[in-house]
Amino acid sequence: GENVEQHPSTLSVQEGDSAVIKCTYSDSASNYFPWYKQELGKRPQLIIDIRSNVGEKKDQRIAVTLNKTAKHFSLHITETQPEDSAVYFCAACPAGFQKLVFGTGTRLLVSP
Amino acid sequence: DGGITQSPKYLFRKEGQNVTLSCEQNLNHDAMYWYRQDPGQGLRLIYYSQIVNDFQKGDIAEGYSVSREKKESFPLTVTSAQKNPTAFYLCASSPGLAGVNEQFFGPGTRLTVL
Numbered sequence: 712g713e714n715v716e717q718h719p720s721t722l723s724v725q726e727g728d729s730a731v732i733k734c735t736y737s738d739s740a741s742n743y744f745p746w747y748k749q750e751l752g753k754r755p756q757l758i759i760d761i762r763s764n765v766g767e768k769k770d771q772r773i774a775v776t777l778n779k780t781a782k783h784f785s786l787h788i789t790e791t792q793p794e795d796s797a798v799y800f801c802a803a804c805p806a807g808f809q810k811l812v813f814g815t816g817t818r819l820l821v822s823p
Numbered sequence: 824d825g826g827i828t829q830s831p832k833y834l835f836r837k838e839g840q841n842v843t844l845s846c847e848q849n850l851n852h853d854a855m856y857w858y859r860q861d862p863g864q865g866l867r868l869i870y871y872s873q874i875v876n877d878f879q880k881g882d883i884a885e886g887y888s889v890s891r892e893k894k895e896s897f898p899l900t901v902t903s904a905q906k907n908p909t910a911f912y913l914c915a916s917s918p919g920l921a922g923v924n925e926q927f928f929g930p931g932t933r934l935t936v937l
Contacts, residue, residue: 712882720863743924754913754928755866800865804924809854809873809917810881811926815865 713738713805717814724791725822732817734801735783743804744777744784745811750797758799759786791821826850829914829929836901836908836936844899844932846914853919855897856926859883860911869912872897873919901934909936 714737724730736744745760761768761775761784768775772791777784788795798818802811827848836842846855854873858866868881872891886905891897897916901908911933915926 717865745925754930756928757925760925809919809924810856810868810871811924812868813858813866815863 713741713803713812715801715803715812715814717801717817719817720815721818721820723820723822726791726793728791730786730788730791730795730819730821732786732799732801732819733783734785734803734814735781736803736812737782738803738805739779739782740806741803742806744775745802745804746775746786747800747802748797749800749816755800788819791819793821793823795819796821827914827916827927827929829912829932831932832930834932834934836934838936839903841900841902842934844901844912844914844934846897846899846929848895848897848916848927848929850916850918850927851894852916852927853894854917855891856915856917857881857887857889857897857899858913858915860913860931866913869899908934910934 717734742763747755748758749755759775761777772789774787798816800816801814830845856871857869867883869887870889872878888900913931914929917926
């Protein structure tokens with residue numbers, strides 16, 4: 712089955728810096744890759760997603776890139792702000808399944 | 824934050840007792856999911872259901888049971904067979920249509936076994 716690995720487990724940056732979180736997946740047939748943000752004590756919320764027929768997607772300060780050949784995808788946050796501090800999860804959806812396999816999460820801390 | 828609710832928010836259980844966690848959605852979604860979240864381990868899938876009266880085991884189904892008698896409800900029972908049940912439990916739903924994969928999460932139930 713699908714396996715998703717996520718790095719780093721923790722990431723500390725200064726406000727205004729960029730942050731990059733990377734994930735790799737094992738099932739080359741996976742075709743949907745979402746990123747969720749979870750603030751302390753709250754539910755995960757989708758922030759951006761990408762499908763296998765697209766290489767990059769942007770939404771304001773957030774972007775996701777996908778390299779199907781290498782089977783990895785990354786979340787890029789530019790001009791980080793303290794309110795970006797949270798745990799971020801990547802996930803992959805194996806083709807033919809309506810379920811997600813999640814990475815273990817990255818705790819991002821943005822210091823003022 | 825509306826659309827999918829979980830109750831209770833906090834739940835305490837004695838060892839050897841079964842307990843049922845509630846999950847309800849009014850989004851008219853076909854698919855529903857239960858995840859367990861432990862520190863440093865992300866979200867692990869317990870059970871999921873793509874349609875009423877049908878459900879499949881996820882990666883860590885042992886010690887858990889579910890039912891899906893109504894489209895809007897997907898309760899999870901944590902049985903006494905679950906060896907380490909203390910965790911944060913998240914329910915989610917998605918439209919279930921092919922190509923529509925986004926999952927919407929409930930606020931979660933924190934279960935503590937005393």
